[in-house]
Amino acid sequence: MSSPPRFLSAGVITARRSLFLVLVVLTAFLALAMITSAFLQNGITPTELILLILYTLLILWVSTSFWTATLGFWVLLRGGDKYSIGRMPPTRTEAASEPARTALVMPIYNEDPTRVTAGLRAIWQSLQETGRGDEFELLILSDTRDPDCWMQEEANWYRMCVDFNAHGRIFYRNREKNVARKSGNLEDFCHRWGARYRYMVVLDADSIMAGETLVKMVDMMEEHPGVALIQSPPLPANHKSLFSRILQFASNFYGDIFIWGINYWQLSSSGYWGHNAIIRIEPFVKHCGLPKLPGSEPFGGEIFSHDTVEAALLREAGWEVWIAPDLKGSYEELPPTLIDYAKRDRRWCQGNLQHLRMVFAKGFSGLSRLYFLMGVMSYASSPLWLLFLIFTGFEAYVMSQTMPVYFFGDNLFPVWPESYTVEMTTVLFVTLAMLFLPKVWSLILGLINWRGIKRYGGIFRATLSVLLESIFSMLTAPVLMIYQSKFVFAILMRRSVGWPPQNRDDHRLSLWEAIQAHGEHTLIGVVAGWISYQYVPGFFLWLIPVLSGLVLSIPLSMLSSSAAVGVAARRLGLFLSPEEYQEPRVIQLLKENLIIVEAAEEARLAGMGEVRNVADPGVCALHLALLPNRPVKKRHRHQLRALVYQLVEEGPGKLSPMDKRSLISDPETLVKLHTLSWSDGDSNAPAGG
Amino acid sequence: MTMMAEASPGMSEISQPSGMNEAELREQIGHYWKMLGLTNEDLIASLTGDCLSRARRLAGRASQAELLRRALEEAQRRFDHALASAIGMPPSNDPHPLAAARAALLLTPDLSADCLFAHDDSTRELKDKLLACLPRSTPEESPLPMTPVSFRFWLFKSTDH
Numbered sequence: 001m002s003s004p005p006r007f008l009s010a011g012v013i014t015a016r017r018s019l020f021l022v023l024v025v026l027t028a029f030l031a032l033a034m035i036t037s038a039f040l041q042n043g044i045t046p047t048e049l050i051l052l053i054l055y056t057l058l059i060l061w062v063s064t065s066f067w068t069a070t071l072g073f074w075v076l077l078r079g080g081d082k083y084s085i086g087r088m089p090p091t092r093t094e095a096a097s098e099p100a101r102t103a104l105v106m107p108i109y110n111e112d113p114t115r116v117t118a119g120l121r122a123i124w125q126s127l128q129e130t131g132r133g134d135e136f137e138l139l140i141l142s143d144t145r146d147p148d149c150w151m152q153e154e155a156n157w158y159r160m161c162v163d164f165n166a167h168g169r170i171f172y173r174n175r176e177k178n179v180a181r182k183s184g185n186l187e188d189f190c191h192r193w194g195a196r197y198r199y200m201v202v203l204d205a206d207s208i209m210a211g212e213t214l215v216k217m218v219d220m221m222e223e224h225p226g227v228a229l230i231q232s233p234p235l236p237a238n239h240k241s242l243f244s245r246i247l248q249f250a251s252n253f254y255g256d257i258f259i260w261g262i263n264y265w266q267l268s269s270s271g272y273w274g275h276n277a278i279i280r281i282e283p284f285v286k287h288c289g290l291p292k293l294p295g296s297e298p299f300g301g302e303i304f305s306h307d308t309v310e311a312a313l314l315r316e317a318g319w320e321v322w323i324a325p326d327l328k329g330s331y332e333e334l335p336p337t338l339i340d341y342a343k344r345d346r347r348w349c350q351g352n353l354q355h356l357r358m359v360f361a362k363g364f365s366g367l368s369r370l371y372f373l374m375g376v377m378s379y380a381s382s383p384l385w386l387l388f389l390i391f392t393g394f395e396a397y398v399m400s401q402t403m404p405v406y407f408f409g410d411n412l413f414p415v416w417p418e419s420y421t422v423e424m425t426t427v428l429f430v431t432l433a434m435l436f437l438p439k440v441w442s443l444i445l446g447l448i449n450w451r452g453i454k455r456y457g458g459i460f461r462a463t464l465s466v467l468l469e470s471i472f473s474m475l476t477a478p479v480l481m482i483y484q485s486k487f488v489f490a491i492l493m494r495r496s497v498g499w500p501p502q503n504r505d506d507h508r509l510s511l512w513e514a515i516q517a518h519g520e521h522t523l524i525g526v527v528a529g530w531i532s533y534q535y536v537p538g539f540f541l542w543l544i545p546v547l548s549g550l551v552l553s554i555p556l557s558m559l560s561s562s563a564a565v566g567v568a569a570r571r572l573g574l575f576l577s578p579e580e581y582q583e584p585r586v587i588q589l590l591k592e593n594l595i596i597v598e599a600a601e602e603a604r605l606a607g608m609g610e611v612r613n614v615a616d617p618g619v620c621a622l623h624l625a626l627l628p629n630r631p632v633k634k635r636h637r638h639q640l641r642a643l644v645y646q647l648v649e650e651g652p653g654k655l656s657p658m659d660k661r662s663l664i665s666d667p668e669t670l671v672k673l674h675t676l677s678w679s680d681g682d683s684n685a686p687a688g689g
Numbered sequence: 690m691t692m693m694a695e696a697s698p699g700m701s702e703i704s705q706p707s708g709m710n711e712a713e714l715r716e717q718i719g720h721y722w723k724m725l726g727l728t729n730e731d732l733i734a735s736l737t738g739d740c741l742s743r744a745r746r747l748a749g750r751a752s753q754a755e756l757l758r759r760a761l762e763e764a765q766r767r768f769d770h771a772l773a774s775a776i777g778m779p780p781s782n783d784p785h786p787l788a789a790a791r792a793a794l795l796l797t798p799d800l801s802a803d804c805l806f807a808h809d810d811s812t813r814e815l816k817d818k819l820l821a822c823l824p825r826s827t828p829e830e831s832p833l834p835m836t837p838v839s840f841r842f843w844l845f846k847s848t849d850h
Contacts, residue, residue, distance in 0.1 A: 137828065155796070158824055162797050168825045187835050194833025281833070291837035294846040313838060360843045617724050618795030625789035626826050667784050675765070678721055679758035 008083060013267055017367075020067060020265040027063040031430055032056060038423040047395050054388045061377050062434050069254075069438035072261025076445055084263050085230055085322040086216075090223035100198040102136050102218050102278070107185040108153070109143040109178070111205040116140075117156035118597050119208055122589035124164060126211035129585070133211070135218065138170045139193070141185050143178035147660045150174055151613040151623050156597065158622055176628065176665075182274075183290050183306035190285045197281055204275035208237065210329030210586040217278040220324065227268075228283045228319035229311060232330035233259045234276040237579045237587055240567055241336040241508075243560035246472050248334060249465055249575035253456060254442045259325040268320035269367055274307035276330045280319075284310070287317045293357065298350050298491045305351030308375055309358060312368040329584060337509055337561040338476060339517045342483040349379045349487040382484035389546065393532060396539040439466055455581040457573035465575050475556055478549035479521050509561040511554075518553035525550025614664065615677035624667050632666055640669045648676070709753050714741065718760050725768050726795050726802030736806070740764045771805040775812045776819055793822045 035055060039048045075081045082088070104123065108116055120138065127133045140157055144150045157172035164170070175188060186202065199221055201214060209232070217230055235255060236248040262270065272279075288310040293300045303309055311321050335341040355372040358364070364372075446453035446462055456462040509517075529547045532540040549556070559565060569575055579587055605612055613619050632640070643659050652660070663669050709717065718737045727733050737760075744759035751759075769787055773780070776790055794800050800818060804811035841847040 139828075157826075158792065158796050161824070162822060167822055168828075171825070171827050173827050190833055190835050192830050192832055193828055194831065194835070196828060196831035285833045285835045287838065289835040289837040291839060291848040293840070294848060299845065357842065357845050358840075360845055362841045362843065617721075618792055621788045621795060622792035622824060625785055625792050625824055627785070629783065629785060667788075671765075671784070675758055675761050678717070678761050679754055 008088070008268055012083060013269075016265050016267065020071065023067045023070075024060065024063045027067070027434070028056065028059045031059050031063075031427055034423045034430075035427050045395075045398075047391055047398065051388065051391050051395060054384055054391065057377075058381065058384055058388060059431065061381050062431060064374070065258075066434035066437065068261035068265070069257045069441060070261070071264045072257035072259065073438075073441035073445065075260045075264055076257060077448075080326065081260060081263060083267060084260075084326060085220055085224065085227065085324050086326045088224070092223050092225050096222060099135060100218055100222060101196065102199040102201060102214075103189075103193070103197040103281075104136055104138045104201045104203060104214070105141055105186065105189055106139070106203040106205065106207070107141045107143065107182050108205045109181070110146045110149055111144070113149055113152040113156050114594065114597050114601060116153070116205050117160065118590055118593035119206065120170075121160055121163075121593040121597070122586050123203070123207075123209055123211070123214075124160070124166070124170065125589050125593075126209075126586040127214060128164070128211070130211040130215050132215050136214065137197070138166075139189065140170075140172040141189055142172065142174040143181070143185050144174060145178065145657060145661060147657065147664050148613060150661070151619055151664070154622050154626055155613075155616075155619045159600065172626070174626070180290070180292070180302050181304075183303065183310075187289065190281060194281050194285050199278050200281055200284075201278045202275050204332060206333035207234065207276050208331040208586055208590055209276060210584060213327055213329035214278075216327065217324070221278055221280060224320070226320050227322060228280045228314045229272055229277055229321045230327075231270060231272055231277040231321075231323045232327040233323065233325060234273075234330045234332040235577075235579070236334045237331040237577070237584075238590065239334060239336070240563040241561055242563075242566040242569060242575075243338055243341070244334045244336050245566045245569060245575045246469050246560070247341075248577050249456075250469050250473070251334075252577040252579075253446070253462070253466065253469075254438055256325070257438060257441055257445070259323060263323050263325045266323065268322060269315050270311070270321050270323040271371055272307040272311035272314075272321060274305075276332065283314060283317060283319050287313045287319075293354075296494065298353055298494060299357045303351075304354055305348065305375065308355060308371060312358075312364060312371065315368060316364060329586065331579070331587070336507065336563075338479065338557045339509065339513070339561075342480065342517075345379070345480070345484060346487045349484065350491050352376055352379050353488065353491050379484050379488055382481045383488050385481055386485045389543075393536060393539055393543070396536045400536050400538070436470065439470060442466075455576070455578035457576040457581075461573040461576065468574065472560070474545055475549040475552060476560075478525075478546045479518065479553045479557075482521055482524065482550070507561070508563065509558050511558065514554045514558045518557055521550045521553040525553070614670070614673050617674070620670065620674045623664065624670055627665060627667055627670070632668075636666075637668075640666055644669060644672060647673075709757065714753065714757055714760070717757060718764060721761055721764055724795075725764070726800065727806075728801055729803045732803060732806060736764070736767065740767065768802070768805070772802075775805050776816045789823050790819055792824055793819050797822050 032052070032055065036052065039052065044052070080087065104127075106116070106120065120140065124133075124138060127136055140153065142150065142153055144153060153174070154172060157170065161167045161170050175185060178185065180187065186200075189200070199218060201209070201217065203209065213232060217232065220230055221227060233255065236244065236251050239245050239248050290303050290306055290309065292302055295301070314321055335344050352375040355375045358372045359369050359376070443463060443466055446456065447459065450459070453459055453462050456465065525547045528543070529540065529551070532543050532547075570580060604616065613623075640663065643655065643663055646659075647655055647663070655663075663673060715734075715737050718740055719733050722733045722736055727736070740760045740763040741756070743763045744756050748756050748759045769791070772778075772790055772794065773787055778786060778790065781787075794802055794815075797818075800815065804815050837848070839848045
């Protein structure tokens, strides 16, 4: 790569990172000094040593997050940062030889086709409204295995092409084998069409991006030829359940200080979150081909959380990777319930723990290793907190059983036991302050910018929302701690989690579902509460916030899963987000398209009775047209015939999804199935008239 | 393909003998023609009759289910033949191009298949419209090879590349 001119000097980078590291380490050191001075009074016991080690790791983690937020707060107080990609002057010295063509790529895997299509339609329409839609092409990169979903995706894709007269500009392909999951899917795209585009914008199935944002991202890439990747900060939007609305509020209200804080110290060496980011294809292809790691999962095999590794590879190759804090119009969706959130965590957890191996990869800079460690800590912190609580309880019990000795040897006067209450309480409050102060920083910014806080329902409602959100997060934190600890343990025990599709639909949890998911949490809460109350009553009082979350997990999870409660909270002006206060055009388009796509689907089904897709001559023909032209071996042909007989004789329930996929992957068998679906003669066949 | 999903009984009942009478047979084939984009009732009735006659000749004394299947296959054959003639597609063993044209005709609103059997100027108009909206699922390939990088680790086994 020829090195382009850089606006950012090495001095600025070094100064900022040094400041950040000093603040983090100093804070951790001071907290540790206090706790150590308390422990040292009577010599350190093995339990205290363990507590010290655990606290060191945890306080470093908390301090990192706190100082990132605080630096972001400071930056925002000063009106932003001139060293952000959106505010830096262009570094391009000569005009590009030809206009850039950008691919919007959406890798999907068994996602709800209606939501996926509605989102893509909204993005496409928003893009056309900018007047620069011609610079973009859209590629739906499907890894979908479910046969129903597959054919539905194709039908929706073609309908999009028809509705927007975008034949030859919106594309769809379904991979025959989903090797290496999402990273393999993108790699396949680069292999086949990489040279056609200068940039790709990677979207998730739930991504929504405004046309203006996409255009701005391309412009920024064009202005900065040394930049390989720009990550837009996606905000949650379009939620109904109370759980996701609280998270949506938190991300919107507190997100800014964290994003600006990240930009403050990471600058041109930022990270990649896997979606809603623009990537320069050439360096990506050159440096980011990911190998399969030797050994078995969780540390071997395919790289799950490929984004962090790809960003590291780009940085190490000398390319800049930025986060763009002032880019708006980038959205994503959140899991609707606490249980779905935990399920998503389980997938991410394995990917992040795998990064522990990457820490030991040769050739990476200290910063890249730090990012890998931060990824590991985002899940490893949970079992560490759990261990910390257990050991603290044990230590409190030991202390309560120790009889004070007032007279030693020949001393005439009693030696009163020293109290460490001040030191320990200070440590506790410092830790709590670091956890909660970022919320206060955001509130202060809101109070200063009263126009901005209007979009959160005004000062009173925003403050109340912060208060309620803090209570909610305090109550759910112990549940997530137990979940994540379990995940970490399971993964370290080499129990792979697979890569199940994410549930993004609103659905209220039933009592049975909640009991199944949280029964053990409630039990842990009750047992831990009883033991601590029985043996260490003083510790029990401190433990109440943690115990409350566990004991109340069932009603809390059920209540927060409710869309009705979420909508009611919105009517009361609680947990409002700017996108709810004034709906962005692209979100309006999403909602309109959800109605259009659902209605079109219903209309099609109304004409088809209970059977569809294979029975629908249009959808079946489209599927056939898109199937690859492969000769079928004789043996496979016999297997397919056997499957058809099995289907006819035993019904579809006896076939695996892979069998069903095989059937509709062969043109000859597909046509046979289509005819069979119409010659049924039963009331379930497409009805006449 | 809901018919193959657990919840839908469609395919599971394929093997059951069809208890259709003549009128129901005609109605089912007529409905199929409508799903193929035909709207002219007279044309549908005439084509249905033709398909049934040919199916009877081929199937002999077979069951009603077999008769229906043969008639449907005949409908598909006639439709594809008319479509191929309309767009000037040479005969081929590759089912993909014709399937693409069929998909475009059936999934594009405002396109009627009646004119496939009209043999007049409307066929030419249809041809132009169809060619413009043939499904183009992928862009022209423009490869960029992506070679996996190699990782060398402390404590862990390195990759082979």
